[in-house]
Amino acid sequence: MTPPPRDTAVIDGVLVAGSRANAVARLRDPESAAWREALLASGAVRDAAIKRLHELLLRVARSELHRRRQWEISGPELDDLAHQAAADALLAILTKVDRFRGESRFTTWAYRFVILEVSTKLGRHFWRTSRPPMEDEDWDRLPDRFGVDAHRQAEWRELVVALREAVDDELTAHQRRIFVAIVLQGVPLDALVIDLGSNRNAIYKTLFDARRKLRVALAANGYVDSPASRSS
Numbered sequence: 001m002t003p004p005p006r007d008t009a010v011i012d013g014v015l016v017a018g019s020r021a022n023a024v025a026r027l028r029d030p031e032s033a034a035w036r037e038a039l040l041a042s043g044a045v046r047d048a049a050i051k052r053l054h055e056l057l058l059r060v061a062r063s064e065l066h067r068r069r070q071w072e073i074s075g076p077e078l079d080d081l082a083h084q085a086a087a088d089a090l091l092a093i094l095t096k097v098d099r100f101r102g103e104s105r106f107t108t109w110a111y112r113f114v115i116l117e118v119s120t121k122l123g124r125h126f127w128r129t130s131r132p133p134m135e136d137e138d139w140d141r142l143p144d145r146f147g148v149d150a151h152r153q154a155e156w157r158e159l160v161v162a163l164r165e166a167v168d169d170e171l172t173a174h175q176r177r178i179f180v181a182i183v184l185q186g187v188p189l190d191a192l193v194i195d196l197g198s199n200r201n202a203i204y205k206t207l208f209d210a211r212r213k214l215r216v217a218l219a220a221n222g223y224v225d226s227p228a229s230r231s232s
Contacts, residue, residue, distance in 0.1 A: 032106035057086040089114035123194035166217035175210040
C-alpha cells in the first residue's frame with residue numbers, strides 16, 4: 001500500500017493535510033485523534049461527534065453532582081444544573097479543540113471542562129440561594145456543627161475560645177477569611193472560589209497553611225498534641 005504523502009494523515013479513511021495532519025500525527029491515542037478530527041470536521045460527521053460528546057459530558061455532570069451530595073440539590077433543579085454544565089463545557093471544548101495536543105486522552109481532557117463547570121454552577125447556586133453574612137462569626141455554634149455530644153461541650157467550648165484567639169493572633173486576614181468561611185460558616189469550597197475569584201487549589205493551600213499555624217499555636221498551649229509528637 002502506498003503511504004500517504006508527507007504532512008498528511010489518514011483518519012477514519014479521510015486524508016487530511018497541513019497543520020491538522022501534523023497535530024493528528026502527534027496524538028498517540030487513535031480514539032483521541034478521531035475525536036479531534038471529528039469535532040474539527042463539518043456537516044454530519046461533526047454534528048454526530050458533538051451529540052456524542054454532549055451525552056458524555058451530561059453523564060459526567062450528573063455523576064459529579066450526585067457525588068457532591070452535601071449541596072442538597074435534587075430533582076429537576078439538579079438535572080438543570082447538569083444540563084447547564086454540560087452545555088457550557090461543550091461550548092468551551094469546541095472553542096479549544098484545535099489546541100488539544102494529546103498530553104492526555106481526549107475524554108480526560110474534556111471531562112476537566114465539565115467538572116470545572118459543575119463547580120462554577122454549584123458555587124453560583126449557593127450564593128443565589130443561601131448567602132451567609134460574612135461578618136457572622138457565631139463561634140458558640142462550632143461544637144454543634146461538629147456534632148459534639150452534650151456532655152463534652154464544656155470541654156469543647158474551652159478549646160473554641162483558644163482556637164478563636166489563635167485565629168485572631170496567628171492568621172493573616174486572607175487565611176482568617178477562608179478559615180472562618182469554610183470551618184465556621186460552612187461555606188462550600190466551590191462557593192468560596194466564586195466569591196473570592198480564586199481556584200480550588202489556592203484555597204486548599206491557604207486552608208492547609210492556616211490549619212498548620214493553628215495546630216502549632218494550640219499545641220504550644222497544651223490543647224492538642226504537637227505535630228512532632230504525632231509523627232514520632
